[in-house]
Amino acid sequence: MYEIFLIALVLSLLFIAITGIYPGGIIVPGYLILFADQPLRLLGTVLASVIIWLLYRLASRWLILFGQRRFVFFILLSALISYAVSALLPQWYPEATEIRIIGWIIPGLIANNFEKQGVWKTTASMVGIVAVLFAIVTLLPRNNHLIPEKLEAAQTMEHTLSVMEESLIGPEWSDITTTLGDLESKRTSLNPNFAALVVHLLDEAGVQKGDTIALGSSGSFPGLLIASLSAAHAMNLCVRPVISIGSSTYGANDPDFTIWDIYQELIEK
Numbered sequence: 001m002y003e004i005f006l007i008a009l010v011l012s013l014l015f016i017a018i019t020g021i022y023p024g025g026i027i028v029p030g031y032l033i034l035f036a037d038q039p040l041r042l043l044g045t046v047l048a049s050v051i052i053w054l055l056y057r058l059a060s061r062w063l064i065l066f067g068q069r070r071f072v073f074f075i076l077l078s079a080l081i082s083y084a085v086s087a088l089l090p091q092w093y094p095e096a097t098e099i100r101i102i103g104w105i106i107p108g109l110i111a112n113n114f115e116k117q118g119v120w121k122t123t124a125s126m127v128g129i130v131a132v133l134f135a136i137v138t139l140l141p142r143n144n145h146l147i148p149e150k151l152e153a154a155q156t157m158e159h160t161l162s163v164m165e166e167s168l169i170g171p172e173w174s175d176i177t178t179t180l181g182d183l184e185s186k187r188t189s190l191n192p193n194f195a196a197l198v199v200h201l202l203d204e205a206g207v208q209k210g211d212t213i214a215l216g217s218s219g220s221f222p223g224l225l226i227a228s229l230s231a232a233h234a235m236n237l238c239v240r241p242v243i244s245i246g247s248s249t250y251g252a253n254d255p256d257f258t259i260w261d262i263y264q265e266l267i268e269k
Helices: 002-019 029-035 039-059 067-092 108-116 118-137 149-161 183-188 193-204 222-234 259-268
Strands: 212-217 238-243
Touching: 002 029, 002 149, 029 118, 039 067, 039 118, 039 183, 067 183, 149 183, 149 193, 149 222, 183 259, 193 212, 193 222, 212 222, 222 259, 238 259
Parallel strands: 212 238
Antiparallel strands: none
């Protein structure tokens, strides 16, 4: 991830130096390429940029916005819209959770360049740089170590989530809620690919097949508990769990369905 972001930064700087055109911003292509496999999120980010730009055009009829003021206006509006989408969209349209915005300031940077150099020029340069980066990504060597185990872990987690009877997203507050949590992060942790990531991290830590590991888990991220157990199953590890009942908001903070209840249900099924 860090390599491609550095390549994106260098490529953007070279493009700006040669053409004088900003591809949405110096750091924008680097962030966009990280989500190249999530087209709806890319679309959501571009749509947010267009909305921010149009709101600026409307506000500039009554407000004096130029130079630094204009840039601050774009960034503040970007942060507000990004927060509103992440907080309200899952409640209003749960089926549209994939249409999210990348970052808090990325749409503002793009909108700022819409205003400075035009929508089509900014969009064309941004798409061009991201396309080149995508071609570079496909040529980079990939780590094929433990591919079968990673695939098995992801499939195990996906199957496990499908047979869980209770929701793994808890209420905002309850008697066992300990701290604030982020709803979007809780939903993200339920992605089965996290199990494959845990296999990768265990391998990097030097864990071998058949080893015994300790697994500490609070109730804050039940999805990550399932991911870790799925990874351990794929690597044939012996797990010694250490479970803490407390949970941040939107985790396993339902007193009638705690992280311990979830763990026991996993073992039984």
